[in-house]
Amino acid sequence: MPLAVHAEGLTKLFGSSVAVDHLNLGVEEGEIFGFLGPNGAGKTTTVRILSCLLMPTSGSATVAGYDVLRQPQEVRRNVGLLPEVQGHYERMTAYENLEYYGQLYGVSGAELSKRVNGLLETMGLWERRGEKVGVYSKGMRQKLAVARALIHDPPVLFLDEPTSALDPEAQKRIHDDVIALSKERKRTILLCTHNLAEAEKLCDRVAIINRGRIVAVGGAETLRNELWSRRTFELLLARPDEGVARALEATGLCERLEAKGSSLVFTVSDPERDNPLIVDAVISAGGRIVSLAEVKRSLEDIYLRIIGESG
């Protein structure tokens, strides 16, 4: 699979302060890649380098197959950017804003009208297309900024907090659009977000960046397995039963056992081997099982642990 975004040893200094520190990155074509990290970690600077807005101090990068140092215009042509701050022309209408950017990206004539109209409809802004952006709500501005990033139908999209300020319905629409762009149209999406639930829902892989360095990269499942070798399960009984909890403890299979009402939470080292034995023990002790399910570590757990460990 070709890499749509590739960076090697990417470094950016502002005076003596290191914003991005020898960063290596590879995002595959059609992938939704999450870029997570605390404020000031270097996410925005990295995206700005990859969008040819900033020059790296050292290192190299290619976006959509073009070199950010030698072919900046080609990179810009192939990237759609949703920046942290929307930056619309407030005295112009939504239609005029999109039309202007479409023209700057080289879209013209009937194709431009078609795209502007289509995006205004998709983003739910059609009814208010003739109003000046100055009167738009925060959410409407965000939708317009997403539309602007898509106006030239770029193969690579850099989206910084795409759903911030959006209501749940609009968030879902953006999520669906992002997934469709990636899975159906093979667009590559690099998503910077503090919304870890959103990242977990959308991203194929994530990179966690701290102090300018990538400290972890991979799918949520991979990172979870790397961080936690033991898996935790919750067994729900039909009614609370202390005898069952004692029987479970007596098996010696549970490393950690927590009983709370009719719920038993335990950790095992090898679920394929241990769980059937645990179920047998519960039934033998007269327990009636309603469900047995794994307690998943969320991306938030993963993120907090990695950031905590990386200092």
Next chain:
Amino acid sequence: MNRAWIIARKEIKEILRSKYILSSLVIPIVLIGILVPFITTIIPLTTLPGPGSANFPPGIEKLIPGFREMTFQQKLTYFETYFVLAPLLLMVPLMTPIYIAADSFAGERERKTVEPLLATPTSDLELFFGKLLTSFIPSMAVCFVTFASATIILAFAALEAFKRIIFPNLAYVAMMVLTAPLATVFSIGIMVVMSARIANVRDASQIGGIVILPVILLLFGQLFNLFFINEIIVLAATLLLGLVDALVIRVATSRFDRETLLTKL
């Protein structure tokens, strides 16, 4: 260069929607194109008695052949036209673009529109010329309207005093057609450079106001009879401005830095 035109077209559309910027364009027309010529020529001609007297600057007779033989009203009209009003007209191409040009990049930065703009495949040269055109087109329009308006009022005054039109002479026509556009480009070039390097519009326009200094010197030079603007001075000024403009554009485009534009606080 197509993108430069796209930028200019959009910006001019925005200018026309801003009452504040529009008023900055109307002021020179009203002030220098209408009020000053009216007050300095029409009013004295209609209110002062025929054989009046005034102390005209010494040495003016040497500069203007036939000045001594003129009637008082003719002297007054000639003096106000060529020594007071005409140099003021020169300030229009320099002053008018100051605010628009100061707003060019500093305004984009203030309104946080600079990042999406810089992310487009617009070259540095296209950005620079886009901003230059944005200021040039309305400024030249203001310049010509002001000049035309002043010329019409002065024509009435001259017809009253001389029974013929005395303004503009060849030097001032050449100045409007050749020198004024170059002076506008000079003013805009300096302002765009300032605007790209200074954080906000107010600071950029204040510092950029320095561009009108040469014209103020010219105004005083003429008022104190050091020289009289003629074809040779206009030609020399045009050539000099052409060279300076080429230099300003060269420096501006070679020092244009997208990163400074984005990160300057």
